[in-house]
Amino acid sequence: MEKEKLSFEEKEKLQKIIPQYQGLKWGLIPLLQRVQEDLGYIPRGAIRSIADALDLFPSQVQGVITFYAQFSMDPRGRNIVRVCRGTACHVRGGRTILKVVKQNLQIEEGKTTEDFKFTLETVACLGTCFLAPVMMVNRSYFGKLVPPKVQSIIRQYD
Numbered sequence: 774m775e776k777e778k779l780s781f782e783e784k785e786k787l788q789k790i791i792p793q794y795q796g797l798k799w800g801l802i803p804l805l806q807r808v809q810e811d812l813g814y815i816p817r818g819a820i821r822s823i824a825d826a827l828d829l830f831p832s833q834v835q836g837v838i839t840f841y842a843q844f845s846m847d848p849r850g851r852n853i854v855r856v857c858r859g860t861a862c863h864v865r866g867g868r869t870i871l872k873v874v875k876q877n878l879q880i881e882e883g884k885t886t887e888d889f890k891f892t893l894e895t896v897a898c899l900g901t902c903f904l905a906p907v908m909m910v911n912r913s914y915f916g917k918l919v920p921p922k923v924q925s926i927i928r929q930y931d
Contacts, residue, residue, distance in 0.1 A: 777816055786812055787822060790811060798828065801823075801834065802837065802841075805823070813889075814845045814848050820838075842896075848889060850890050850892035852891050852910055852930045854894070855909040856870060856908045859897060861903075862905040866918075869906075870918050873924065874893060875893065878891050899914065901914055903916075904916025905917075
């Protein structure tokens, strides 16, 4: 398993989070969610500490991280933009919305802006078909999108 150096700030944050889940194997996913929320991603260098605290193998921790799309081992932007690719969104112009988001952020899907303000993801369905086409920024949903509305939304987070 690849070893990655943690910054002083990352080590400090991890030292506050990990002990709260000490010995709780069931706490792996909540712990990973908390690490990702506080650090923006799950550093490779944190996997052994997480595994040791929960009495798991590092490969088990990494397996969970790589299985769930919500987790990332690469730094992500402060704002996660998710564009729906579901059928209803597709039929109502979702491809155009994705194109406009890419143009505004100047990145491709799965990438992060150089300033770490935004990460762009596509998802199979956001579950809000009645609002199609839809995108999310962090935990906020935006529906019935048209290109000018997309530009306005992104400016709110810039």
